Amino acid sequence: MGMLTLGHRRAGMPPAPRDVVGTSPPRPDALAKVTGAARYPGDLSRPGQLHLWAVLAGRPHARILGVDARPALAHPGVVAVLTAADVPRNRFGLIEDDQPVLAEGVVRWVGERVALVAAETREAAATGARLVEVTYEDLPVVADPATALAPGTPLVQPGRPDGNLLTEVRIRRGDAAGALAGAATVLEATFTTTWQEHAFLQPEAGVAWVEDDGRVVVETAGQWAHDDRREVASTLGLPDEQVVIRYAAIGGAFGGREDLTVQPLLALAAWTLRRPVALVWDRTESMLGHPKRHPMSIRARWGVDGDGRIRGVEADLTADAGAYASTSQEVVKAATLLLTGAYRVPNVALHGRAVLTNNVPTGAFRGFGAPQAQFAAESMVARLAEAIGDDPVAFRQRNLYREGDLEPTGRPLPAGVGALATLEACAAEARRRFGIGWDGLGRVPGASSAPRQAGEAVPSAGTDGIARKRPRRGVGIACGIKNLGYSFGFPERATATVELYGRGEVERATVRIGAADVGQGVHLALRQIAADGLRLPLAAVALVADDSAEAPDAGSASASRLTLVAGRAVHDAVAAARAKWPETDDERVEATVTYRPPATTPLDPITGEGTPNYCYGYAAQAVEVEVDPATGVVRVLGVVSAHDVGRAINPRAIEGQVEGGVAQALGYALLEDFRMADGFVLTRTWDDYLLPTALDVPDEIVPLVLETADPNGPFGARGMAELPLVPFLPAVAAAIHDAVGVWLTDQPFTPERVQFALDDSPGTSARVRTPSPATSSDDGS
């Protein structure tokens, strides 16, 4: 994308359109994307550049006995081989700088970077990387959290205060044990999830060079140019201002570009070798090289009293952090906080842990702990409703958060609680679309609680084994809550500069804000906000966003926060600039505003008390599935996804987020099975890691957009991009239960898992722990 330059003058301008906010003009960046002109990081090159190739460990835990670069250096074209000794300050990390740029003495996961080869051609760099001789002494592999916490297990990062326990969080309110002891109905279950790979289409890549003035420029993709700059500068021991991060067109992110990957390698090589450098990862390097969504194991006990109100919840969560911290501390805090979902629960005892292992590190991924936590929470809610003979919507209506309710941390929720409204809108639409569902008080008359049959008439149960194994349909519903914006006292702000130009009237404007458009369309949304505030046509508002030296810090493209925080900064900077305009005869005025939302606080380490968030998003989803009990194959036929967005700045962009989020959630629920064994990644390419195709997603994804204004967001807008990932998994679990009568507790719901749950087949290893009241064990045998 880059800078947009516009030359409109007043004479040729059309009348200013009204209400640019709330419309969906075609995305300006899309034109270059349909013609192939858009330049992504892998498309960049610099004259005289060297090609880089990173040598990855390829083993999960080993001591490095030696690195012999001579064979590589002897290869024609190879210019240099860099190792840990070449890194000025060999540590980086988003929250905690515990990760080396190049491994120092030991490798802790298969994707660890050990050496960096620079060569005149890409082929020479690749060959050189193969020729670097690293001698290892393999160390015992810490392959899972349970092993990691067992006494006597080797330490992944020796010297940490709590061994392999990276972080622990406790949130307590009331008396959970007492409440559960006195509850009328108590259910307990254990849920597991596995890693999820972001699978953004554009693998990590970039170029870097050193300017004549000594600044190191890294042109790449990311989610937060200013923090990339901070981290990269730190690894080189340079002041922040001596590093410039520029973003090319970004080919998706989803949280997977929050952590540095190729950026410090590019900067290191450019700085050390004083030549332009280019580095492009292949898909396997990408699969190994960036953090994944956390695998979690969650044990939950929920109790309700005799009138169907949730009395208490005890829940315990363990997350596999992999070899380095990344954002695990924050993810586990967020997940632990959301173990009770969007429900008012007077007595809670929540416990979360992140554990270091020699697996691939885990970090941010759209939803940031909320999908795993609410897979457990929403499944428990659905099962409780079933256990007490209640309707799943009515049970939720009774127990969902209301305005002013207290969070598990003991403080009132931020204003704008849309839990009930999204649920009711979703249930009504699902009823209309699927012809089955809930009316809010109970099942729709005529909608039997027995599984419906797909296709033709209901086959008679009994004699015909084939008929009894025909696909069955079911519907499920679930709610979701997710913080929008940073949590737990992390500094939250965004700065925007607005420049106005014109003679007499404002004719055009330039907005500067360092917000990353990772594909979600935030650049257009920010321009719409500015254009609306200035009563200018969109084309008269230019945006400068992709250069850390040319635009102020907006914070990251994460936590669904840019529309609210960056949008508000733009909104306020527009207002400030407009206020200045009449006070001067200058043909240019400028205003800079930093917007800071209401403050959050860390949680008390003993009680967990505090104000974790300033804003939440709420969603509800209903899904219809078809389950083939004989093969275990689950198809999603339709989805209704309801979201309270405060105000839709660009409705089509929001629909796109819903549709894309649902597809990603569908992959998570049914297909995407990232596998590791003893620290090795088995799913190294997309041959093995299956992503949803156009035929896997349902024909019908219905986005429902509610607009209850947020008190802080621009025009009342709040974020929503993560929410489609939150209710989906438990909604599918509920739909499968509706169809075939089993509750699945282990994500993803692959055909083999569904089979295992339904059939008492041989080979039922410990992998699947679904308590299976199998309705149908027949397959004719």
Added chain:
Amino acid sequence: MRRFDYASPATIDDALALLAGGDGAVRPLAGGTDLLTLMKADIATPERLIDIKRLAELDDAIALDADGLSIGALATLDDLEDDPLVRQLAPALAEAAAAAASPQLRNMATIGGNLLQRPRCWYFRSSLVHCWLKGGTECQARDGENALHALFDQSPCVAVHPSDLATALVALDASVRLRGPAGERSLSLGEFFAPPTDDRRTENVLAPDELILSVRIPPPADNARGTYLKAMDRKVWAFALVGVAATVARDGDRIGAARIVLGGVAQTPWRAREAEDLLVGQRPDADLFARAADAALAGAAPLADNGYKIPLARTLIRRALAAVTADGAPPA
């Protein structure tokens, strides 16, 4: 990808001469859709590729004569999916072709190459693992992550044959015509596919200096019908968890002849002869199909994680048999 030489000979004899003595370091190249993935992953490291797609004597022709349907080795999966003769006379093959890969790959991949594709086992496909099939001493999948692996134990390796077409073609009693330095030979696919041994770590008996010329499918018997069913993790474009090809010829109200072949359960297409024997001479009904399905899987020896394939295979067999014997229904 490592460096290699490329040759585009004019005649088959020239091609065979280039392949001769290469001892596997010289490999034929047709569509390249499997070979290139192996080369990129450093699993195959040929020194020279012989482009056979330009050979005038090799073709992609699909023709019918008294001996049945002849399919040139270069016919693409897309050709097979759409060809009216294939759809009419060997619908199981058309279905298998349509169920394989994705449209762009079906435009490139040839029938000959498809029969020769290597297993998708993740240990085999990882350059970090020197498994038995790549010349090592151990099959890591046997006691490792084996949810996608074999139910029938044929060799030290437990990977499964990935080809959908192979499953269908064995059910269609197809044969391949091969040509090597000693001339031409024809093999039934049942003979062509063979589990790897210590001395030959491939899934077929094609010599390194032999080429597949064509595939021949005998004329279908009267009243014969066939189908191919495939269970996948994904809706489309994934390798079969289990594939089932069934051909059944009716003899009045009874089954005159039957072939049932399973894919995704062994290192070669797995012919369920016990099930076939049980079907012949019987009146088709659900009970018979269930007994045949049980017979087909009776000898299965599941590994730790792949037991789910047994009921899956039984279900597909019953559905396939129901489909090809249903009265009035169009040939599946």
Added chain:
Amino acid sequence: MATVPVTVTVNGTERTTEVEPRTLLVYFLRDQLGLTGTHIGCQTGQCGACTVQLDGEAVKSCMVLTVQAEGHAVTTIEGLAPAGTLHPVQAAFWEEHGLQCGYCTPGMVLTAEALLRDDPDPDDHTIRHAIEGNLCRCTGYQSVVQSVRVAATRMAEGAQPEPLLRRS
């Protein structure tokens, strides 16, 4: 090991060059011809971001050696419409929000255009089947299918490539 000469017609222009045999078509197009609209996503023939047309048929250019294209015609996204114009399929993707990050878009467009030449009036299932080999991680495919549908309608009404300038 030697390079070999190849002649490939790319976007209507005959190109003769020497390549190493291992040069994948996608690298030839990107590195030698500078046609970076053909994207590399997975390198194993899965994602479809590198889709180009070989003699009018969609293929994955990371799964084709340049030498295999010898004597054939290749169309990339840059050559789909005359310079300075938008093909109706491109216009539909732009206007119908058929993309987010856009990385899959050139491959999607070329696959869709090949489909519409075969089948000018595809139903939704046919469209989905045709693009099953093109992965998109952003849109959930809904807007992609919509874009192809709109393009089909406009082309049936005679839409031609239209000047870019009118649209920018």
